[in-house]
Every structure is written in structure tokens, then in C-alpha cells.
Amino acid sequence: MTRHTILLTGGLGYIGSHTAVALVEAGYQVVILDNLSNSERSVFDALGTLVGPNHLTFIEGDVTDAATLERVFSDHSFFGVVHFAALKSVAESEAQPLAYLETNIGGLLTLLRAMEQAEVFNLVFSSSATVYGDQEIFPIPETAERSAVNTYGFTKLSSEQMLERVGSNDDRWSFGVLRYFNPIGAHESAAIGERPNGIPANLLPYIDRVATGSLPELVVYGDDYPTPDGTGVRDYIHVMDLAEGHVRSLDAIEATGEGHTVNIGTGQGYSVLEVIRAYEAVSGIKIPYRAVQGTLLFI
Ligand SMILES: O=c1ccn([C@@H]2O[C@H](COP(=O)(O)OP(=O)(O)O[C@H]3O[C@H](CO)[C@@H](O)[C@H](O)[C@H]3O)[C@@H](O)[C@H]2O)c(=O)[nH]1
Numbered sequence: 001m002t003r004h005t006i007l008l009t010g011g012l013g014y015i016g017s018h019t020a021v022a023l024v025e026a027g028y029q030v031v032i033l034d035n036l037s038n039s040e041r042s043v044f045d046a047l048g049t050l051v052g053p054n055h056l057t058f059i060e061g062d063v064t065d066a067a068t069l070e071r072v073f074s075d076h077s078f079f080g081v082v083h084f085a086a087l088k089s090v091a092e093s094e095a096q097p098l099a100y101l102e103t104n105i106g107g108l109l110t111l112l113r114a115m116e117q118a119e120v121f122n123l124v125f126s127s128s129a130t131v132y133g134d135q136e137i138f139p140i141p142e143t144a145e146r147s148a149v150n151t152y153g154f155t156k157l158s159s160e161q162m163l164e165r166v167g168s169n170d171d172r173w174s175f176g177v178l179r180y181f182n183p184i185g186a187h188e189s190a191a192i193g194e195r196p197n198g199i200p201a202n203l204l205p206y207i208d209r210v211a212t213g214s215l216p217e218l219v220v221y222g223d224d225y226p227t228p229d230g231t232g233v234r235d236y237i238h239v240m241d242l243a244e245g246h247v248r249s250l251d252a253i254e255a256t257g258e259g260h261t262v263n264i265g266t267g268q269g270y271s272v273l274e275v276i277r278a279y280e281a282v283s284g285i286k287i288p289y290r291a292v293q294g295t296l297l298f299i
Pocket residue numbers: 088090128129130180181182201202203204206218219220221222231232233234272295
């Protein structure tokens with residue numbers, strides 16, 4: 001069987017590395033381009049241990065660099081690209097909006113140009129439920145109105161709109177736009193997982209640090225939201241299920257020749273307190289926490 005080859009930009013990150021495993025297991029050949037800005041080379045070694053080295057290639061490089069992309073596309077014949085490479089901290093995006101525009105929008109634009117040049121027209125794009133802004137309908141349908149509530153959200157929303165523009169007059173393109181809810185968990189081997197640099201911003205890696213004693217307590221942002229226990233409710237999805245979503249997206253593009261835009265979540269929300277209690281029940285470790293009013297994330 002000839003395997004299709006897929007380029008994974010940002011493929012050594014949290015979601016990318018899990019998707020690499022799912023793709024190789026589904027029969028794809030995977031080439032990873034990653035600048036190691038929020039990952040390490042050891043993740044690639046771990047992937048090799050998990051799925052064997054034969055179907056994986058790693059190239060260290062930046063998706064905003066046209067010359068790098070030109071070389072990658074001339075060295076390989078790709079069926080499609082899964083584009084993960086982007087900055088993802090909401091707080092940082094407010095502090096450094098230009099860096100976010102340059103990487104998230106500039107990177108996508110550079111990638112699209114390189115793809116067109118190489119005549120590779122299948123792209124699965126990492127979007128986010130953040131494109132729904134502050135909407136409170138639950139579960140939220142893909143047809144809901146979109147808005148940007150911060151610079152990070154702006155980069156995701158405008159990337160979606162860029163893809164719509166590019167695809168609208170050119171049938172050669174197929175875009176799988178995947179709107180992620182909150183990915184958590186790790187591959188069952190624990191050989192790969194979520195390993196943010198510095199102090200984690202997201203709930204689960206933060207709780208991990210509290211559980212292992214490297215941070216003293218969790219600060220729960222907000223206890224008077226209009227939710228059953230007052231703490232924030234999110235739709236958490238296992239990262240391997242999310243990874244599988246990328247395989248399905250590529251398979252659907254191949255089967256139909258068409259793109260799609262889909263939410264990837266479970267449709268079930270859990271509060272911060274429910275997450276803490278579940279973590280404590282499974283690990284047997286007490287998670288000290290303190291609730292503060294409002295959200296600190298966006299200050
Ligand atoms: O130290 C913490 C961290 C988080 N939370 C709460 O935990 C929940 C989950 O927070 P987090 O893991 O930071 O995710 P979100 O705020 O939902 O943001 C995620 O979901 C967005 C889409 O909805 C994406 O755009 C972001 O990249 C992604 O981080 C929320 O209620 C937070 O207020 C805390 O109480 N304390």
C-alpha cells in the first residue's frame with residue numbers, strides 16, 4: 001500500500017504530537033515541521049518509540065519562513081497539510097498582538113502560498129471554539145455567529161475567513177476547519193503529553209503542577225458565574241479523540257473532495273470544581289484551591 005504523506009506544521013506540540021501518532025496508526029506517512037518554540041526534540045524521539053521510526057520525519061524550521069517551506073514541499077510529495085503551528089496563549093496575545101498576527105496569520109499565508117506553488121490543495125486547519133466569542137448557547141452549533149474577543153481569537157477567526165476567501169473562487173482547495181473545544185489528557189503510554197513551557201495557563205496542566213507539588217495551589221477564576229456551582233464550564237475533549245478528528249477530516253477530504261467546518265468537542269460541559277473533584281478521585285491527591293472573583297486571564 002502506498003501511504004499518503006501529510007505535512008504537520010507544529011507537529012511536536014501537544015495536539016500535533018498526538019495527531020502524528022493517530023495518523024501513522026491510520027496508515028499515513030508523517031513529516032513534521034516544528035520550530036521547537038513550545039516543544040522539544042525529545043518529543044520526536046518519543047514518537048519514534050511509540051509508532052516506529054519508519055513513517056516519521058522531522059524537520060526543524062519555521063512556518064513563517066518561505067524558503068524553508070519551499071524546500072520542504074520540493075523534497076516531499078504531500079497529499080495534504082495539517083496546520084498546528086501557531087501561538088496559543090490568550091494573555092500573551094493581548095500583550096504582544098503583532099507577534100500573534102505575524103505567526104498565526106503570516107504563517108498561514110506563507111503556508112498557503114507554498115501549497116499553491118507545490119499544487120497541494122488539502123489543508124486541515126486548527127481553529128478554536130474561541131471563534132464563537134462570548135456566545136452562551138450550549139451546545140453551540142457551527143452556524144452560530146462568530147466574533148473575536150481577543151487577539152488570539154482574532155487570529156483564528158481571520159484565518160477561517162482567509163481560507164473562505166481563498167477557497168471561494170478556486171475549487172482546487174479543500175479546507176477541513178476544526179474548531180477545537182478544550183483538549184485534555186495524553187496518549188495512554190504517557191510517552192507524550194501536554195508539557196507547556198513555564199507556568200501553565202490551562203487548567204489541567206496547572207492542576208498537574210499542583211498535584212506534583214511544584215505549584216502550591218490552584219486559583220479558580222470566578223465562582224459567581226451563572227453555572228450550577230458558579231465556576232466556569234467548558235467542554236473538555238480527550239486529546240486522542242481530537243487527534244482522531246484530524247484523521248477523519250483528511251479521510252473525508254479524500255473521499256468527497258470537499259472541505260468542511262466542524263466543532264470538535266463532546267457536547268458535555270464540566271465546571272472547574274467538577275474537574276478538580278474528578279482529578280482528586282482518580283489520583284488520590286488533594287488539590288488545594290482558592291476561588292477569586294472574575295477572571296484574571298484577560299487582565
Ligand atoms: O489556573 C486556572 C486556569 C483555568 N481556570 C479555569 O478553567 C477553565 C478552563 O480554562 P483553560 O484551560 O485556560 O481554557 P479556556 O479558558 O477555556 O481556553 C481554552 O479554550 C479556548 C476556546 O474556547 C481556546 O481558544 C484557548 O486556547 C484554550 O486555552 C476556565 O473556566 C478557566 O477560568 C482556572 O480556574 N484556573
